Amino acid sequence: MLLLDIKNLTIELETADGLVRAVDRVSLSLREGETRGLVGESGSGKSLIAKAIVGVLNSRWLVTADRFHWLGKDLLRLTPEQRRQVIGRDIAMIYQEPSRSLDPTAVIGEQLEEAIPDHLLTGPWWRRNALRRKKAIGLLHKVGVREHQRVLQSYPYQLSEGICQKVMIAMAIAKNPKLLIADEPTTALESTTQAQLFRLLASFNQLKGMSILLISHELESVARYTQKLSVLYCGQLVEAGETNQVLQTPLHPYTDALIKSVPEFQPDLAPKTPLYALPGSIPTLQHVPIGCRLGPRCPNARKECVKTPALERQQSHYFSCHFPLTTKGK
Amino acid sequence: MSDLLEVQALSKSYSKQRGWFGRQQIIALDNVSFTLAEGKTLAIVGETGSGKSTLAKLLVGIEKPDHGQILLAGQPVQISHYKKYNHVIRFIFQDAGRSLNPSQKVGQMLEDVLCFSTVLDQQQRRYKIAQTLKLLGLLDEHAEYYPHMFSGGQLQRVALARALILDPKLLILDEALTALDPTLRAQIVNLLLELQQKSGLAYLLISNQLRLVRHVSDSILVLHQGKSVDYGTTAEVFAAPEHEYTRKLINSSGG
Numbered sequence: 001m002l003l004l005d006i007k008n009l010t011i012e013l014e015t016a017d018g019l020v021r022a023v024d025r026v027s028l029s030l031r032e033g034e035t036r037g038l039v040g041e042s043g044s045g046k047s048l049i050a051k052a053i054v055g056v057l058n059s060r061w062l063v064t065a066d067r068f069h070w071l072g073k074d075l076l077r078l079t080p081e082q083r084r085q086v087i088g089r090d091i092a093m094i095y096q097e098p099s100r101s102l103d104p105t106a107v108i109g110e111q112l113e114e115a116i117p118d119h120l121l122t123g124p125w126w127r128r129n130a131l132r133r134k135k136a137i138g139l140l141h142k143v144g145v146r147e148h149q150r151v152l153q154s155y156p157y158q159l160s161e162g163i164c165q166k167v168m169i170a171m172a173i174a175k176n177p178k179l180l181i182a183d184e185p186t187t188a189l190e191s192t193t194q195a196q197l198f199r200l201l202a203s204f205n206q207l208k209g210m211s212i213l214l215i216s217h218e219l220e221s222v223a224r225y226t227q228k229l230s231v232l233y234c235g236q237l238v239e240a241g242e243t244n245q246v247l248q249t250p251l252h253p254y255t256d257a258l259i260k261s262v263p264e265f266q267p268d269l270a271p272k273t274p275l276y277a278l279p280g281s282i283p284t285l286q287h288v289p290i291g292c293r294l295g296p297r298c299p300n301a302r303k304e305c306v307k308t309p310a311l312e313r314q315q316s317h318y319f320s321c322h323f324p325l326t327t328k329g330k
Numbered sequence: 331m332s333d334l335l336e337v338q339a340l341s342k343s344y345s346k347q348r349g350w351f352g353r354q355q356i357i358a359l360d361n362v363s364f365t366l367a368e369g370k371t372l373a374i375v376g377e378t379g380s381g382k383s384t385l386a387k388l389l390v391g392i393e394k395p396d397h398g399q400i401l402l403a404g405q406p407v408q409i410s411h412y413k414k415y416n417h418v419i420r421f422i423f424q425d426a427g428r429s430l431n432p433s434q435k436v437g438q439m440l441e442d443v444l445c446f447s448t449v450l451d452q453q454q455r456r457y458k459i460a461q462t463l464k465l466l467g468l469l470d471e472h473a474e475y476y477p478h479m480f481s482g483g484q485l486q487r488v489a490l491a492r493a494l495i496l497d498p499k500l501l502i503l504d505e506a507l508t509a510l511d512p513t514l515r516a517q518i519v520n521l522l523l524e525l526q527q528k529s530g531l532a533y534l535l536i537s538n539q540l541r542l543v544r545h546v547s548d549s550i551l552v553l554h555q556g557k558s559v560d561y562g563t564t565a566e567v568f569a570a571p572e573h574e575y576t577r578k579l580i581n582s583s584g585g
Contacts (some may be wrong), residue, residue, distance in 0.1 A: 194582070261513050261515070262541070263541050
């Protein structure tokens with residue numbers, strides 16, 4: 001069953017120079033128990049999409065969509081109050097920098113206990129506090145923190161970034177959400193802790209059937225832990241499909257460049273040889289080119305590219321390009 | 331080829347107040363030695379607190395070592411000579427956007443560097459700035475820009491320009507490639523490799539990304555809690571890591 005079904009999501013910002021379209025008709029769907037990666041460079045609108053899903057964008061942003069369904073209910077048609085209830089029950093999110101998103105003035109124990117909803121505590125009211133504490137300790141154990149006593153009594157600044165991120169995850173899974181959105185969960189972490197966290201997320205997905213939307217700019221780590229992949233460039237969806245398929249036969253020149261620019265995906269590349277790189281840099285949102293936004297940087301752009309290509313599909317593989325890389329001899 | 335940089339048994343410890351009278355010694359670097367030849371790249375890998383940044387600080391002379399010495403082209407280096415040898419070793423920080431002065435034009439910033447460290451007159455300085463900008467694929471009019479007018483990749487190039495304008499022999503990149511987007515990172519890596527081939531620059535790359543390290547570096551030094559646990563050519567270390575920690579690191583990156 002489709003958990004999340006978004007079609008043609010557009011997010012615009014009103015500025016002095018007119019409307020700036022930060023996310024341009026992106027479609028995204030997520031089944032129950034699926035892990036999907038959302039890859040794109042900075043400014044491609046990944047975080048905006050995540051924020052639009054949980055509804056934390058402020059009123060300056062205009063969010064429109066043809067379809068924005070969560071379990072069959074259109075989120076954009078609900079009143080803010082109803083919407084908050086649905087999202088508060090089912091969706092949890094982990095943010096980029098854990099030590100900054102935690103409250104610096106309260107100890108971890110307090111914050112974690114606050115995140116546990118009342119309906120999960122079964123017991124008479126006079127035992128509530130003890131149950132809450134017990135549940136908090138259980139959550140910490142679940143995310144792999146052993147010395148719970150010390151962590152519960154610490155303030156965020158006293159803990160390492162990795163532990164803080166684990167606490168964030170514990171807070172996110174406290175209410176048993178159906179969907180966990182992880183917005184660049186590992187940028188601030190060491191490579192050994194990174195692997196640990198990805199394994200943790202993968203285990204929640206397998207053991208509890210929790211769906212995960214993993215947002216990152218690092219293709220290599222996303223590719224290892226997800227089943228489906230969506231690639232964004234500058235607010236446009238360029239390619240989506242099964243992770244393996246996208247990596248093996250990329251149809252969009254941007255995805256191709258992204259894969260080629262990572263040494264890990266090029267095992268026969270000799271050390272110290274130049275990497276494949278697209279010329280130019282990512283345009284700012286005030287000056288995006290018309291049509292396909294990759295246009296000026298694309299190696300095989302032609303006249304037709306000034307019109308935005310429609311999203312086409314080949315089986316379960318979606319792409320939006322006038323000249324897909326199908327004829328590539330491989 | 332001769333060794334450009336030789337580091338012998340370098341140690342550094344910090345002391346920290348503990349209680350009323352006690353002091354606690356924190357050993358940041360313990361007996362680290364390595365050599366770096368001209369035109370080669372040495373990667374330094376390790377977790378936070380392993381002493382990577384302390385090592386970089388010692389090399390550029392921000393901190394003074396407790397023991398050991400640093401030899402630059404055979405000559406021992408002392409802190410008092412800093413001005414003399416900052417032509418040779420240059421440093422690039424992690425976040426280019428934050429390490430540039432936002433209220434100063436790029437051209438002015440580059441000129442300041444030349445004013446402080448060279449004896450060129452104004453004509454020569456202007457020529458040098460134009461030349462350096464061209465080398466890094468920037469335009470002449472970029473000298474009139476303020477840092478906020480550049481995109482992330484261009485800022486990294488500006489930071490590189492500031493480092494390269496004195497024609498250094500060694501460039502220390504402290505996590506300078508980590509925060510970049512993949513396609514930009516590929517561009518900068520290509521630029522660095524090209525510069526190395528053209529002018530025989532040596533790099534000291536401090537990084538956490540093993541995949542990149544494997545591609546770019548000639549030799550690798552793994553630091554763990556201030557001690558060097560693995561040191562050798564990149565291919566050797568990746569093929570047969572000696573220490574438990576290195577093995578864990580290589581496994582976790584899938585490298």
